[in-house]
Amino acid sequence: MNEFILDLITARGWSIRHLGELTGISYSGIRDYLKGLPQRLSKDRLSRVLDLLELDMEGGLKSNTLYTWRIEIQEKRLAALNRVLQVTIERHSKPDTDTNASPKTNTQNKFEAIPLLGGDTDGLPAPYWMLLWKEIYILIQWRLPAASQVKKIPNFHDQNDKNSHNLPIVHPDIKTISSIFWAPGMEISTEKVIGIQLTTAQLSQLKKCDTTETLKLETLKAWLQTKPSEDYFWAAAQTMQQEPVSWTWEMVLQRLKHRYIRPEEAAKILKLK
Structure with a gap:
């Protein structure tokens, strides 16, 4: 369970400290639990973590x-x-015991x-x-x-990102x-x-x-x-990045029709009276 929770907060960009602040649990307690020491969190504290992440009692x-x-x-x-x-x-998949079953796609x-x-x-x-x-x-x-800015050098960014x-x-x-x-x-x-x-x-x-x-x-x-x-404008947009495209009123109208279901929506966005 601890590895699953660690992966879940990592995917969401949460730090262990942030999880502790949201649950009111000490940083060291959550850190030790996620690092493989289950005894560091009581049942009540672990329940707070599961509730926050909307996980079941088994941590899934x-x-x-x-x-x-x-x-x-x-x-x-x-x-x-x-x-x-x-x-x-893997948790929700049942093992296939039927040797005659066709292989799964x-x-x-x-x-x-x-x-x-x-x-x-x-x-x-x-x-x-x-x-x-x-x-x-x-x-x-x-x-x-x-983009990450290089410290102590104003207005200068890392070339890689x-x-x-x-x-x-x-x-x-x-x-x-x-x-x-x-x-x-x-x-x-x-x-x-x-x-x-x-x-x-x-x-x-x-x-x-x-x-x-x-x-x-x-x-x-x-x-x-x-x-x-x-x-339909995806390919056109990629083309525009390579070379300018001359817009026509027909193209603009088609773009509006594609994005908005009702003309009232488009009129509101364009602030038409």
Whole structure:
């Protein structure tokens, strides 16, 4: 359990000290527990940790619970996320004792990923992904790594990470997370982006769910019933990065129609009277 919790907070970018502050438990107690000393946390204190992370009494993810995690696209955090997903899959998978059973496909023991389109974040065609497996729902909000400034040298950045726009066009790369595969009909690549297109109202609700409001699982399930659509401007946007494209009124109108379901929404955003 301790390794799972450590991977979970690592994936979310939490420090051990931050977990201690949120639960009111001493840093040393949580640190020692996560490092393999279970006796350092009483049953009551461990229960506080499990409740905060919305884990069951065995320290695992619960079914029919919506988890909302912010994860920075960084190698250490992606690796920790992958371990969390893999342990969850192994925990809920029953051993196959039928020797005559047909071999399982590679995707049967992986989380389905549904990209949620919208937001226009550079480098993130889908800033939100929904991960599904056996009634376990994980909503991930991806964050690009911030540029790190070199200490004591104002306005100077490390050459290795100062240009976030030099990251791969499609980020994160799903191939780096072995416990995930695209849900049927979904795709994110340099050539094509297909997912659930969110409205401006839905995007606004997602942005609030981590702070002021709780997004209901049933609400998200209803969103996922929307037919997947292709972002036809994805390829065009990549072309624009290479060479300027002359916009036409027809192109602008098509872009508005693609992003907003009702004309009233577009008129409000454009502040038309």
